[in-house]
Amino acid sequence: MSTLSARNAWIQEFVTDYKAYDVRNFESLPQIRKLTEEQRFAIKVVAQVLPFKVNQYVVDELIDWDNIPEDPIFQLTFPQPGMLSEEHFNRVADLLKKGDRDELERTVNAIRLELNPHPAGQLEQIVPTFEGQRLRGVQHKYRETALFFPAAGQTCHSYCTFCFRWAQFVGMEDLKFAGREAETFADYLRAHPGVTDVLFTGGDPMVMKTRVFRRYLEPLLDPSLEHVQNIRIGTKSLAYWPQRFVTDPDADELLALLEKLVEGGKHVAIMAHFNHWAELGTPMVEEAIRRLRSTGVNIRTQSPLVRHINDSPDVWAKMWKKQVQLGLIPYYMFVERDTGPKNYFEVPLARAVEIYQEAVRQTSGLVRTVRGPSMSATPGKIEVQGVTEINGDKVFVLRMIQGRNPAWTYRPFFAKFDPRATWIDELEPYGTDKFIWEAEPGTWRNAS
Numbered sequence: 340m341s342t343l344s345a346r347n348a349w350i351q352e353f354v355t356d357y358k359a360y361d362v363r364n365f366e367s368l369p370q371i372r373k374l375t376e377e378q379r380f381a382i383k384v385v386a387q388v389l390p391f392k393v394n395q396y397v398v399d400e401l402i403d404w405d406n407i408p409e410d411p412i413f414q415l416t417f418p419q420p421g422m423l424s425e426e427h428f429n430r431v432a433d434l435l436k437k438g439d440r441d442e443l444e445r446t447v448n449a450i451r452l453e454l455n456p457h458p459a460g461q462l463e464q465i466v467p468t469f470e471g472q473r474l475r476g477v478q479h480k481y482r483e484t485a486l487f488f489p490a491a492g493q494t495c496h497s498y499c500t501f502c503f504r505w506a507q508f509v510g511m512e513d514l515k516f517a518g519r520e521a522e523t524f525a526d527y528l529r530a531h532p533g534v535t536d537v538l539f540t541g542g543d544p545m546v547m548k549t550r551v552f553r554r555y556l557e558p559l560l561d562p563s564l565e566h567v568q569n570i571r572i573g574t575k576s577l578a579y580w581p582q583r584f585v586t587d588p589d590a591d592e593l594l595a596l597l598e599k600l601v602e603g604g605k606h607v608a609i610m611a612h613f614n615h616w617a618e619l620g621t622p623m624v625e626e627a628i629r630r631l632r633s634t635g636v637n638i639r640t641q642s643p644l645v646r647h648i649n650d651s652p653d654v655w656a657k658m659w660k661k662q663v664q665l666g667l668i669p670y671y672m673f674v675e676r677d678t679g680p681k682n683y684f685e686v687p688l689a690r691a692v693e694i695y696q697e698a699v700r701q702t703s704g705l706v707r708t709v710r711g712p713s714m715s716a717t718p719g720k721i722e723v724q725g726v727t728e729i730n731g732d733k734v735f736v737l738r739m740i741q742g743r744n745p746a747w748t749y750r751p752f753f754a755k756f757d758p759r760a761t762w763i764d765e766l767e768p769y770g771t772d773k774f775i776w777e778a779e780p781g782t783w784r785n786a787s
């Protein structure tokens with residue numbers, strides 16, 4: 340067995356089965372004949388640099404192949420030519436045509452490094468040190484919530500073209516650390532009684548087989564971890580693979596595990612990632628939601644605002660209304676991060692807050708639990724609340740929903756209006772020369 344197939348066999352051990360396509364076999368999809376030769380080649384070019392994986396359910400049930408390439412789910416899952424700059428695109432296209440594998444690999448790696456692979460200090464700042472070791476797979480940025488990235492959950496049922504975690508998917512070498520990891524998590528939590536919430540994220544932790552996920556979840560019921568009251572699971576599986584909760588061989592076992600956590604006194608929240616109402620329309624997703632809710636878990640929803648996919652108030656209003664009707668609780672609208680193919684997907688903050696407000700106006704109060712548009716930036720989660728005027732100057736009204744320093748939370752602040760700005764680092768404070776995190780630096784680790 341080659342190293343590659345040995346690794347694939349190993350991955351099969353840990354993650355659930357589904358038929359997926361990538362750059363090597365997507366041309367075997369019958370629907371792909373709807374694309375021109377040139378469009379297919381463009382997919383191959385972009386997929387050299389950025390991750391690409393799409394499964395049969397998404398292809399057959401979610402994409403409207405009579406609306407290509409504009410269809411939002413096609414934009415969400417298939418690499419698009421505009422995701423690379425013209426210069427990068429042409430360099431990769433030339434090398435691909437020449438078949439120069441070595442030069443292609445060097446070029447692709449260089450391009451990836453230019454795309455800000457680890458935004459908001461993902462790597463350095465928030466990985467905690469525990470018993471003298473840097474703890475891989477844990478991020479502890481906000482006092483009350485610890486994030487876990489289980490090693491076997493660092494893939495997804497399909498990949499989103501805009502994903503800021505893209506750098507994780509292009510090399511999956513860390514799987515071998517999976518074995519001991521669950522115990523390290525539990526030890527870390529025992530040593531941190533201030534943590535009330537844990538959030539499992541990825542990739543998508545729901546790609547893990549139930550017997551693997553159980554090793555992380557069951558220890559949370561131990562009396563020594565009573566302070567962990569709320570368990571969140573960030574997942575896009577309801578959109579990409581609702582079979583996970585209905586027909587997968589271990590679907591029932593998974594539901595029983597979630598029910599056990601609820602019965603053990605935990606609040607279990609599925610943080611479901613939906614980008615478009617088209618993901619909420621199949622009998623399979625409705626059945627998955629019905630079954631999940633019957634276990635007593637809550638389902639909250641979140642999504643970034645992304646150009647070409649959902650940059651219209653009507654799309655959001657329709658999606659949120661459908662979610663509420665199905666018993667889901669809208670939670671966050673995010674601003675697309677400053678990484679990877681950002682130029683293709685970004686929406687200016689001024690437009691983002693308009694879309695948010697126009698969408699919310701079309702709904703009832705049950706939708707208005709949703710916060711946004713929010714930027715997960717280095718100092719914290721910053722919500723754009725609106726645009727207003729102070730002494731004749733146009734300004735953004737902002738607030739920090741979560742701060743590295745809890746003292747910053749919910750204090751309104753202002754920035755000079757800029758119609759083109761797409762991220763906090765492009766804004767200037769208004770009426771003062773520093774933002775709160777610059778004027779009063781610190782984190783919960785050293786805050787009094």
Ligand SMILES: *Cc1c(COP(=O)(O)O)cnc(C)c1O
Pocket residue numbers: 478480481484486538715720740741
């Ligand atoms: C959003 C987020 C959380 C959770 O914040 P809430 O306001 O409790 O939803 C925790 N950790 C990180 C790194 C986050 O980005």
Ligand code: SF4
Pocket residue numbers: 494495497498499502503504505541542543574575612
């Ligand atoms: S499901 Fe989440 S982690 Fe996976 S590709 Fe999409 S946004 Fe990224």
